[in-house]
Amino acid sequence: MRVEYRVLGPLEVLLDGVPVTVPAGRCRVLLGTLLLRANEFVSVDEIVERLWDGTPPSADRAGKTLHMVVARLRQALGAANCVRTRSGGYVAVIEPEQLDLLRFRAHLKAGEHAEATALWRGPVLANVPSESLHRDLVPALLEERLAALEKRIDDDLELGVAAELVPELRTLTHQHPVREVFWAQLMLALHRSGQQADALATYQEAASVLGDQLGVTPGPRLREAQQRVLAGEVSATAVLVPSHHHVPRQLPTALPHFVGRELELDRLDAVLASGQLVINGSGGIGKTSLAVQWAHRVAGRFPDGQLYSDLRGFDPTGAPVNPISTARDFLLALGVPADEIPAGTEAMLESYRVLLSRRRVLVLLDNVRDVAQVRPLLPGGSQSLAVITSRNRLRGLVTQDRAFQLDVLGPEESMTLFGGRVGAHRVAEEPAAAARLVELCAGLPLALAVVAARATLDQHPLGLLVEELEHAALDALDTDDPLTSVRAVFSWTFGWLSPVAARLFVLLGLHPGPDVTEPAATSLMAHPSGDALDELVRYSLINSQNGRYRLHDLMRSYAAEEAALRLSATERADAQRRFFDHLMHSALAATLKSDPLRQPITTPAPAPGAVVLAFEASTDADRWYAEERAVFGPAVVAAGEAGFDGHVWRTVWATRHFLLATGRWREGERLQRLAVAAARRADDLEGECRARRGLVSCLVPGREFDEAEHQLRAAVALDERLGDLIGLSNDLRGLAYLLARQGKHLRALDPLLRALDVAMRSGDRIELASVSASLAFVHHELGDHHEAAAHAEQARDMYLELVPDERDTVVASNRDTLGSIYRALGRYEEAEANYLRSVELQETLSYRHYQADTLVRLADMKRELGELDAARGYYLAALDVYDDLGNAQADDVRELLSSLN
Incomplete structure (x- = not known):
């Protein structure tokens, strides 16, 4: 039984969600008085004062009437009665969660101001006629509500909400004109929604109201708000909110046979x-x-x-x-x-x-x-x-x-679910057997779904299925699992799978990710898995959505137990190796498309039976990365636990580009640290060096420059031991990049010149081009534009030789740098050509934010040249991209466009 009392609005009593009628008149006054003082003793004298609003009859008559009111109220409340008699008075005995007023105060104490104010439904006890009650007790509650409203609105302002608050605050300032906090909040909400003039006008209005009604000048809160508006202060978080164009629809597909509940x-x-x-x-x-x-x-x-x-x-x-x-x-x-x-x-x-x-x-x-x-x-x-x-x-x-x-389904709901899946005619033909199958499933929807799938697929008499399941249930009682019905159903259904599907189900217990694809399943089995997956779906042992297959966590536990029982250590290790090879080699193939100029790594051949995916374009690779992202982390951890340390660092190496490109550098940092540890366990110098270098890439976004430099210097030492000149040059470029990120461009030249010497000795054209591009950027930042142009042009020519279509991020970046260099040298046509080439490449590489950045630089150049129509066109093109991405830089571009007009 669930009872709820409500006083923050009309008086209401709910019993299991159903309203209880409280008699009008003195019964409501009595209950309202006791609830406002919940769990406190209220004397007879005070109650009499409330019931007769200060003009009671004789003491004897008042006492008798009060007894009648109490009895009538108790009778009306029934099972919801909370009124208890105490010597000389009464008390309403209430659990904290039963009364909205007590919940309101609990939310306030916890700092949950939005939850607290949401409990108010209107004027307190609006349907309780008692002048003394509304005069003596209610005003203090209204003050509590207003204070909570102030704090809730402060919370919203802190979170960056602004324009949405303006209508509410205008109403509050009208209803409570001498409450300064609401005026101050209205000013900030107006200011942060771009209405500065209205914000300052609001201050003058508030000052006038306070002077007329109270004869006072604005207090500290209002004056502070005025200063913040005048200073142009804007919430730091407000600019992080993107446009409303992105509407995610991520809900899984609803069950087609959902019944009950x-x-x-x-x-x-x-x-x-x-x-x-x-x-x-x-x-x-x-x-x-x-x-x-x-x-x-x-x-x-x-x-x-x-x-x-x-x-x-x-x-x-x-x-x-x-x-x-x-x-x-x-x-x-x-x-x-x-x-x-x-x-x-x-x-x-x-x-x-x-x-x-x-x-x-x-x-x-x-x-x-x-x-x-x-x-x-x-x-x-x-x-x-x-x-x-x-x-x-x-x-x-x-x-x-x-x-x-949530409790188990009742017998009727269970039968409805079962019958809906197997067909009403089969239930009608064998009602006793159907009832027994439902009973054996113990009201668990997962068990019912599996049993129904088995009954539908095999078309055996239901009575035969009962005999089999009863036997399986007896076996399941030997376990300590409390959900014996589910375990029994799993084991019973598993016995009827084809050998190939049964083997796949067991092998899925080794898969570490949340879901599995057909190529991954095929790799686990070293055998085509499509038919076996379909069979498992038909038996409701796995679910399928968008080409990915998922086991319920109970099913996964069962599969993992079966894998431990049915597979030898060698079989488990071979299956794991095939899966880890599938993931690692597919990721390496994706990296060749997404980051083709990256220094390759030594990689052993995949095990026989492991499926290695191929990708036509970088967009296909990026899409695969996104789909498999939730698998990478668990797989890397599982590979390390199973002793496949080489797979750990190579898989992490292959996924670094995707994680950085999508801003998941903290996730990348965690995986890179696992890669460093795995390579050190294996005493693999190449792996440790690559992992430390990858870790640097994930530390820089968080400006953890000291640790990044430590990791790079460790990588330098390792590459020197290995004699890897390309890796050493890469490390030195990394050191220069760290210094440049900190504005230390002059100091960045030394490691770059060392990198140039090492790269020339290596003879590697890709590394030489990358060093030249880095030198171009640093010289440009130092103002040495002629030297910068020479390096950038050298990098451009080598990149054209290495990647004729130029579809690579470092190539597009060098084109952008070259555009800025030519702009500084006054070679505007060449600058425009290189900016536009960078824009074109960034669009095909899906780096649209950088594309917009380059368009802005091009527009800036056109504005400086007085070519305002061209500038406007490039600004508008950038604005379209920023708006589509929901990027805050759109506002900056709007200001630039406004200045052109």
Whole structure:
């Protein structure tokens, strides 16, 4: 039984979600008085004062009437009665989560101001007629609400919300004209939404109101707001929010045979609002199915998109997903360019909360392990909603009315699910057998789905299936697993698979990632896997979506146990090697397309049976990287644990370009450190050197220059031991790059000149071209444009020889540098030609942000030359790209366009 009392609006009592009628008149006054003083003793004298508004009858008559009112109220409340008699008075005994007023104060204490203010539904006890109650008790509550509103709006302003607050604050300043905080907040909201004149006019209006009504001048909060407007201060987080053009649709496909859970769906509908809600329950009970079904049902209420992440909190083959990585993925999905995502963790999470505070987004966070894993991903503001599933209760994350404990399906719902899948006619033909199969599944949707699939595919009499499953259930009782019904169903169905499908199912227990592709499955088996995958899908042992196959985590646990039991150590190691070879060699092939000029590494041949993918273009490689990204991390960890250290550092080497290009340098840093450790375990000098150099690439974005230099100098020592001149030159270029990033361009020349000598001795044209391009950039920054031009032209000519179509990022970057050099030398036609070539290349390489940057430089040059129409055209082209990416630099370009007009 769930009872809820509400006083922050009309008086309401709910019993299991159904309103309880409270008699009008003195019954409501009595209950309202006790609830406003919940769990406190209230004397008879005070209650009499409230019931008769200060003019009670004789003491004897008042006492008798009060007894009648109490009795009538208790009778009306029934099971929801909370009124207890005490000597000389009464008390309402209330649990903290039962009364909205107590929840309001708990939210305030926890600093959850948006959640607190959301509980208010209107005037306090609007349907309770008591002048003394509204005179003596309600005003203090209204002050609590206003203080909470002030703090909630401060939170929103801090998160970067501005324009959305203006209408609300105009209403609040009208209703509470002498409350300075609302005036100050209105000024900042106007200012940060680009209405500076209105913001300053608001200060004058506030000063006039305060002078007329109170005879005072503006206080510190208002004066501070005025100074911030005059100083042009803008929220640091506001500029991080991209345009609204990116609307992600990440929800998994809803189940076609979803049945039951009507009560749960209705309860979810009843609490649909911003904030978060939690669905918890044991494994296999249908949490994800319910969450996905409901999310699709309400998706239309969240027009700015739906985000989804399986956080793998209980996956037996890998660590739970890092929420910081998920937040970065969400920002990318929402349209924030990779290089615009803040470097620091806190700044990135703040940017994520700011973005969701400005949008209406549904965020489905599946398989959450604990509160710590999910808290960084909760949306900010008061418009978005997070739906969370977990086997744990996640206490303290939500209030009782927003936590849903999912139980097994009842017999009727179970039969409906089973019958819907096997056909009503089969249930009608063997009702007793159907009922027994449902009983053996113990109301677990996962077990019911597998049994139904088996019954549908084999078309054996249901009675025969009962005999088999009962035998399997007896075997399952020997285990310690509490979900014996699921284990029994798995083992029973596994026995009916074809030998090839059964072998694949066992081998999937070795796969470390969240899902698997057909080429990966084929590599595990060393045998074509398409038919076996289809068979596993038909038996509901795996799910398929967009060419990827996923096991439920309980199913994965079972597969892993079977792999340990059925496969020898040699078989397991061979299968793992084939899978790691598939991933590593495919990643190396992708790198050849995405980063063709990169210094190659020594790589052993793939094992027989391992599938190595080929890629037609860099876009195909980038798409594959993105699809497999969630597999790389777990696979690298698993390879290290299994002793495949060479696969660790080579796979990480091959994925570095993609992780950096998409701004996932923290993820790259973690993997590079694993690569360094693996190479050192294997005493592999080449691997250690490459891993340390890769680690530098991931340290620089966070400006960790000291450690980056330490790693580079270690790489220099290793390359000198190896006699690798190309690697040594690469290391020296890295040292110069570190110095240039810190503005130390003159000091950067020394390692570059050393790199030039080493590269010339190596005779490697790619390295020579790269050193020349680096020298060009540094000389240009030092103002030595003629020397810079010579180096940049030399790099251009060598690149044309090495990559005739010039489709490489370093080639496009050198073209951009050459454009800037020619501009500085007054060779404007050549500058324009090189800028445009860089723009063309960046577009084909999907580096559109850099494309827009180059367009701006070209437009700047045209403006300086007085060619304003051409400048306007290039600025508009850049603006289109920035706007499409949601990049904040769009505002800068708009200002430049405005200055042209």
